[in-house]
Amino acid sequence: MALDKETFKKELRQRLRENYAMELEDAAKQEIFYTLGALVKARYADAWGDTWKEYVDKKKKQVYYFSIEFLPGRMLKNNLLNLGMLDTAREALAELGIDLDNLAEVEKDMALGNGGLGRLASCFMDSIASCGLPGNGNGIRYDYGLFKQRFVDGYQVELPDEWLQGGNIWEIRRESKAVEVRVGGHVYLADNGRGKLKPIYENEQILRAVPYDTGMVGYENNVVNTLRLWSVEIPASEEDKYQSIQGRRELEDLTAVLYPDDSNEQGRLIRLTQEYFFVSAGIQSIIRHYKKRIQQPISKLSEYVSIHINDTHPALCVPEMMRILIDEEELSWEQAWDVTVKVMSYTNHTILAEALEKWSIDLMKRTLPRMYQIIEEIDARYVHTMQELHPYDLVENTRIIRDGQVHMAHLSIIGSHSTNGVAKLHSDLLKTVVLHDFYIIYPDRFNNKTNGIAQRRWSQIVNEPMSHVLDEAIGKTWRKDPGDLKLLMNYQSDQTVLEKLAQAKKMNKQALADYILETTEIDVSADAIFDVQIKRLHAYKRQLLNLLHIIKLYQDLKENPDLDMQKRVFIFGAKAAPSYHYAKVIIKCINEAAQLINNDPDVNDQIKIVFLPNYNVSLAEKIIPAADVSEQISLASKEASGTSNMKLMLNGAITLATLDGANVEIRDAVGDDNIYIFGLTEKEVYAYYENQEYSAQRMYDENPVIRRVLNAFIDGTIPNIVYEGREIFDSLIKYNDEYFLLRDFDSYVKAQEEIDKAYGDQTFWQQMSLINIANAGRFSSDETVRRYAEDIWKVEPKDSFVTEDVQKVQ
Ligand code: 475
Structure with a gap:
């Protein structure tokens, strides 16, 4: 209707x-x-x-995507x-x-995530529904999303994100589907009277998990899947135990806040309890549904259910599934293990050592005693089986419990049938370096699934001007099938189409310029190059390299105000984890450099810096359509994939990148002539690690440009950063520049100069831009989830979806 x-x-x-x-x-x-x-x-x-x-009626196999973060935005x-x-x-x-x-x-904004990982989960939810795949999300309903960011005197200040104030229209509270989750206390095993052991719990805490469901609406296909987020409450039976306000608070704190760190695991007790809470609630509700509605033997679970572990935060899925199968369903260990491994699959999102999740045995035992017992058994059996087949060191390096800690990545790999990376390069590094030992043991478990983005949102919704130009040129099929963007390649030399695309971009830039003026009082011209770096603030992402180049331009302009160059606006959006001191120092320096440059009459508006506060999905939606240049400048090997690179490309920005993450595949898609690549390759980075030859001091001594730029941080050139400037300087010189900024500086500057030249030839620039849009279709998350569905989850699209004549919901 x-x-x-x-x-x-x-x-x-x-x-x-x-x-x-x-x-x-x-x-x-x-x-x-x-x-x-x-x-x-x-x-x-x-x-x-x-x-x-x-x-349910067709007993369709369903996938449940377990993620501690979802970041849908509006x-x-x-x-x-x-x-x-x-x-x-x-x-x-x-x-x-x-x-x-x-x-x-x-x-x-529903901002229940930090960055890439959480946003990817939400792009997947959109695509899973839009491809008619039976799949649901499972996570936590945080009362407060990721903090709001403000700048005070150039410093980041964090404010609570009260996103539920005023109510959330999309969610439905499902009282009847609540379950109980047990944590803490002691557990011992006793005879269950039928010749098996059963766990006896003592002094444990019982939590009530209440689900809130949100419909995930597919694109014009009548499919609506479910995102289920759990919230903690005090069970009625336990009310009298929580007389004190403080006791209640402590319990209710469990799902109050999202941990705001996307790269550093701090090993906090509440975090571990959060992880178990949503895992246990989710798996209990899956099993309950299976028994009640699917009514098949529990040993056949893997024919009907697939569970995806999005990074290691839900790794307790493995022991929790084992607990239910053994303790409650009374399967043998072997049977239970067989089912668990077949049901589970796992994605790795980062190779940064500091982000790899480990929990101390002691904390795990205290918080989740039954989980620990089961993990211990999994570990013991793993060692027992593998020591027959592999050398001692290999088994020692890959076991789950090591050095007094539980290694969650090891648990995820051993307890699942599939481990994937998120871009070709990243997946290769997992096999050859980071998880090489596991690759020897389980070669068949490793595979790649390059990330993708929900292209309808990141084109049709955020960029209507461009969408209309596309409709006129190539028809509307691209709206459903992003692969059809390829048709645009036929218009590479069509002046009318190029001109219209340029006009659309200009409109978007003007809209962003208006927003910038309104929010920051900085006046920028839509004729300038909009050069954009938007992502979490992290040393490896090298926002500082971007700043070093800006300072160089500033110094060049001071020396020669008539310098022949395009006007440029450098736009940043980035939150730093509240405890990440160095990242906050970089924010302060960028903000102070902005003050200096934006107000220096000598610069004559040739360059400006705009650091927009509170980068989130909604702000990304304003910035991305207006971007000319996409900065993807992480140190090669460090960025697992990146996804803003794909969004910017789709909106016609030209990528300036290192050969890292999915940048490599973007280059393959557009060809060398339509992207600017610079810097060390991942092999060269590893070679430096091997031979330890890198000397930042030498680069400083021998390169006068670098010297002048770095000195600006300590000689008062940039005001108000006496301490921060020194810290930056020391990180680069005294501590030998861990992320090779100085090594990549010259080639970065050169690439920037080429961009400056290219922008001068507007037809040439527009052609590059068109080629980027035309080849972005392959980064649709529709394609990505189809690959997951076929290769890993073994779930099939809803039958009605394959019929051509799709009936609209309306
Ligand atoms: C990668 N988040 C991107 C993206 O695959 C990649 C870690 C610990 C705790 C909470 N959050 C995290 C991440 O590790 C993360 O966001 N990783 C990112 O995943 C999607 O495109 O390269 O850095």
Whole structure:
């Protein structure tokens, strides 16, 4: 049943009366937004129920994507688009004098994630539904999302993200699906009277896990899957144990906040409990459903259920599944192990040593005694089996419990049938270096699944001007099938199309310039090159290298104000983990350099720095369509994949990159002529580690440009960074520049000079831009999840989806 404009308007008015006893003309933006949200939710309610019913009736194998982070951002426009209602809603609202984009800003970002890993999980949720695949998310409903960032005197300040204030229209609380999770106390094994051992719990704490479900609406295909997020509560039976406010608080704190560190595991007790909480609740609810509705023998679980472990945070899926199969379903260890390994699969997202999760035995025993017992047994059996087949060292290096710690990556690999990396280079490094020992033991378990992005959101929703140009040039099929963007290659030399794409970009740049002026009071010209680096702040991502180049330009301009160069605006967006001191120092330095450069009349507006505060999904949606240059400058080998690189490419930005992560595949897609590559290769980086020949001091002594740039940090050139500047200087010289910034500096500067030249030839630039857009289709997460579904999860698309004549939900 299509929803026309008139019906839409009528229904909106009707709902406003029912819910707020109000006429549209009197309603505030908030009230209209919540009413519209309810209207949209009602449009997919039936499809949601039907999708689930079909999976159950047909006993479809389903995948459950376990992730401690999901980062969907705002959902209104995405849902409208996927329901085929976006244009109708936009026009109908306009007739009521309401601007949809303005209204959409009422929605608070759902920011239950730090960065790449969480956003990837949300892109996957969109694509899994849009490909008609039976798949659901499982995670934590944090009361507070990732902190809000502000700058005070150039320093990052963190504020709580109260995203639930005002209510969340998309979620449904499912009281009847609550489960109990046990933590702490002691566990010992006793005879169960039937010749088996059963665990007896003493003094354990019982937590009530309540699920909140959100519909994941597929693109015009009547499929609505479920994202299930768990929240902790005190069980009614335990009420009297929690008399004190403090006791209640401690318990309720469990799902209060998202840990804001995406690269450093701190080994905190609450974090471990969070991990177990959502894993146990999720697996219990899967098993409960399986027994009640699928009604097959538990030994056949892997024919109906696949569980994906998104990085190691949900690694307790392995022992928790074993616990349920052994303690509750009374399978033998061997049977249970066989089922568990077949059900589980695992993705690795990072090779940074400091990010690899390990828990002390002591903490694990105290917090999760039954989990520890089971892990100990898995470890013992692993050693027992493998020592027959492999040398001692190999087994020692790969076992789960080592040096007083539980290694979560080892648990994930040993307890699953598939381990994948997130880009070709990353997956190769896993096999040849980082997880090489495991690769010897389990060669068949390793595979690559290059990341992708939800292209409908990152093109159609965020970049309407470009989308319209594409429609005109190549028709609309690309909207459903991003592979069809390839058709654009036929227009490489079509001046009209190139010109229209340039106009679309200009519009987006002007919109961003307006936003910049409004939020930072910095006036930037839309004629300048918009040079963008947006991602978490981390030493390995080398925002500092970007800054070093800017300082060089500044010094060049001071020397020669008539320097022949394109105007440039350097745009940054980045949060630093609150405990990551060095990252915060870099933020301060960028902000102070911005103060200096933006206000120096000698520079004459040739270059500007804009560090937009509070980078999140919604801000990314404003920046990405307006970007000309995409900075992907991590030290080769360190960035597992990157995904902003793909979003920027899709929006016609030219990539300036090291051969790291998925940049390598972007280069393969666009060809050497349409990307700017610089810097050490991953092999050269490893060679430096081997021969220990690198000397930053020598680079400083021998290279006057580098010397002048670095001196700016300690000689007062950049104001207000007496301590911070010294710290930067020392990190590069005294501590020998761990991420080889100085080694890559010259080639980075050269690449930047080429970009400057290329931008001068607008036709040439537009051609490169078009070729980037045309070849972005291969980075659609639709493709990525299809590969996961076929190779790893063994789940199939919903039957009705394959029929050509897709019925619209509306
Ligand atoms: C990679 N997050 C990107 C992206 O695959 C890659 C770690 C510990 C605790 C909480 N969060 C994390 C990450 O490790 C992470 O976001 N990794 C990123 O995953 C998706 O594109 O290269 O750095």
